[in-house]
Amino acid sequence: MMLRTFATGIAATALAAFIGSALAESTTDEIAKYREALQDGNPAELWEARGEEMWTKPRGPKQVSFAACDLGLGAGVVKGAYAALPRYFPDAARVMDLETRLVWCMVHQQGYTEADATKTTFGNGSAHRSDLEALAAYVTSQSRGVRMNVALDEPHVHDMYRLGEKMFYYRGGTHDFACATCHGDDGKRIRLQDLPNLTKLEGAQKAYTTWPAYRVSQGEVRTFQWRLNDCFRQQRFPELEFGSDASIALTAYLAGRANGAEYNGPAIKR
Amino acid sequence: MPDPMKIRANLLGDSTEVKVLMSHEMETGQRKDAQGKTIPAWFIQTVKVTHADKVVLAAQWGPAVSKNPFLSFKFEGGAKGDKVRITWIDNHGDTRTDEATIA
Numbered sequence: 001m002m003l004r005t006f007a008t009g010i011a012a013t014a015l016a017a018f019i020g021s022a023l024a025e026s027t028t029d030e031i032a033k034y035r036e037a038l039q040d041g042n043p044a045e046l047w048e049a050r051g052e053e054m055w056t057k058p059r060g061p062k063q064v065s066f067a068a069c070d071l072g073l074g075a076g077v078v079k080g081a082y083a084a085l086p087r088y089f090p091d092a093a094r095v096m097d098l099e100t101r102l103v104w105c106m107v108h109q110q111g112y113t114e115a116d117a118t119k120t121t122f123g124n125g126s127a128h129r130s131d132l133e134a135l136a137a138y139v140t141s142q143s144r145g146v147r148m149n150v151a152l153d154e155p156h157v158h159d160m161y162r163l164g165e166k167m168f169y170y171r172g173g174t175h176d177f178a179c180a181t182c183h184g185d186d187g188k189r190i191r192l193q194d195l196p197n198l199t200k201l202e203g204a205q206k207a208y209t210t211w212p213a214y215r216v217s218q219g220e221v222r223t224f225q226w227r228l229n230d231c232f233r234q235q236r237f238p239e240l241e242f243g244s245d246a247s248i249a250l251t252a253y254l255a256g257r258a259n260g261a262e263y264n265g266p267a268i269k270r
Numbered sequence: 271m272p273d274p275m276k277i278r279a280n281l282l283g284d285s286t287e288v289k290v291l292m293s294h295e296m297e298t299g300q301r302k303d304a305q306g307k308t309i310p311a312w313f314i315q316t317v318k319v320t321h322a323d324k325v326v327l328a329a330q331w332g333p334a335v336s337k338n339p340f341l342s343f344k345f346e347g348g349a350k351g352d353k354v355r356i357t358w359i360d361n362h363g364d365t366r367t368d369e370a371t372i373a
Contacts, residue, residue, distance in 0.1 A: 041340025045276045046293045126295050219295075219337040 031192060035270070044137055044214040044266035047221040051138025054131060060110030069105035071098070071139065082143035083263050086252045088156040095160045097251045099225045100243040102135050121242045122226050125219075136212050136223045140265045148209065148258045157252060160245075164253025167246065168198070177235040179250075190234070193270065198254065205261035208254050213267040221266060224251055277370035279354045286348035286372055288319065290341045290356055298333040314339070314358045321345065321354050348372050 055066045055078070071081035072089070086097040092104055099121075106117040123130030151157055171178040182188055183198040196207035212223045228247050232240040240247050273293035280287050292314065299311025311333055319327040326345040348354070350372055357367040 041289060041291055041342065043291055043293075043338035043340065045291055046273060046338060049276060050273065216336075 028194070031194075031270070035268070038216065038268045042214055042266070042268040043219075044141075044212070044221050044268065047134045047137035047214070048141045048266065049138075051134035051136070054135055055138055060106060060112045062109070062111035064110045066105060066135075068109050069102070071101055078139050078142040080143050080146045082140045083146040083148050084150060086157065086160065086248055086255060087151060088154050095156050095245075095248055095252060097224065097243075097248050097255075098136055098139060099132055099223055100248060102132060102139075103243060118242055122222070122229075123220050130220075133212070133221045133223055133226075137221045137266050140212055140263070143263045144265070146263050148205075148255065148261050148263055150252065150256045150259055152256045152259070157256075160249045160252040161256045163245075164249035164251070164256075167250055168253055173236045173238075175236050177237075179231065179235075181235075198257070201257070204254060204257035208258035209261050209263045210265055210267035210269070212265055213269040216268065216270055224254075272364055272366040275356060275358075275366065275368040277354065277356060277368055279348075279370045279372045281348060281350055281372055282344070285344045285346050286321070286352075286354070287344050288342070288354055288356075288370075292339050292341070292358060292366075294338065294358075294360065296333065296335055296337045296339065300333070312360065312362060314360045316359045317341070318357045319343075319345075319354060321348055321352060326354075 058065045067076035069076065070089075070091075071077065072084055072087045073079075073081050082098055085101070086095050088095050089101065089104075092101075092108075094100075096104065103114070103117045106112045107114055118132075120128055120130045121132055123133050150161075152161055168179045168183075171181070178184075180199065182190070182195050183203075186197050186200075186203075188195045188197075197203035198207060208224075211227055212221055214221050225242055225247060228250055229240045229242070232238070275293070276291040278289045294314055295312055296314065297309050297312040299308065301309045303309055313333045313335065314331050317327070317329040317331060318325060327343055329341075331339075352372045353369050354372060355367065355369045357365060359365045
């Protein structure tokens with residue numbers, strides 16, 4: 001009798017484990033299906049259209065358009081520019097990612113104050129729209145199909161890449177978390193959201209080349225600066241300042257890791 | 271003035287496939303803001319699509335439709351170069367009309 005109960009116990013455990021894994025698999029499948037269904041009508045296109053209009057029109061106190069803004073490939077050149085960012089800009093004497101460079105152009109060419117240019121970095125509904133998110137959506141869309149080619153041999157970028165790498169593995173905060181805690185293994189997730197393993201080439205490439213993205217759950221296009229900022233929040237780290245060297249170092253590390261992969265944003269994510 | 275729609279219209283055999291993205295908050299009226307006050311409902315109520323002055327799609331929408339809605343449908347007829355005209359009206363009485371050429 002004892003034995004039989006024991007055997008039934010094992011069977012029940014095995015069955016539970018089987019149901020568990022089958023459920024996990026079918027859930028992942030269903031989410032994949034959901035993502036596929038969304039691919040067709042990505043509302044990020046609405047942001048791209050708004051960003052394109054902003055890019056071409058004279059703006060700011062000086063009424064200068066972004067035609068004067070050099071993203072690294074020459075003044076006003078957008079095609080393929082994002083795939084080579086972050087890069088070192090001698091005029092600013094700094095390694096910059098896309099969002100930081102856009103702010104630099106708004107301040108130094110269009111006459112905005114730093115505070116005005118970064119007033120709404122992350123939008124929230126139609127009453128609080130972010131120009132930066134729309135501009136980033138447009139600029140990144142112009143690198144679709146271009147292979148990532150961040151110049152890691154450039155000494156300044158190389159330093160930032162190394163710093164970013166250190167940050168990625170640095171454990172801290174109230175939870176003693178590093179980026180690698182969640183992004184260093186296969187098959188991790190937060191609730192139903194799969195987390196990419198950024199220590200593997202494939203994971204790093206797939207993750208970086210699909211940001212910015214329209215987040216269906218938020219109804220907004222989110223940039224890479226937002227992604228990092230929210231990861232810091234989830235890690236209970238001090239807030240990652242918009243456009244800070246720390247944010248650019250991490251971006252340089254992750255963008256550099258994606259080198260060689262085809263850029264495919266703005267994407268759509270749950 | 272609401273943002274423009276993004277419309278694609280393609281001839282597939284003898285039918286025309288239309289895909290349209292609309293920019294709209296689509297507030298349900300069920301959500302509350304940080305102060306606990308109800309956010310008033312604000313959503314698209316009617317959608318009308320015409321081709322050569324003939325209505326090919328008329329829809330009544332409610333608050334269950336997502337933010338920034340995407341609509342895809344097919345209608346018979348239509349030729350390359352024809353115009354497809356789409357109009358939405360929301361419960362504020364705001365409206366937007368855009369046009370696309372069938373490719």
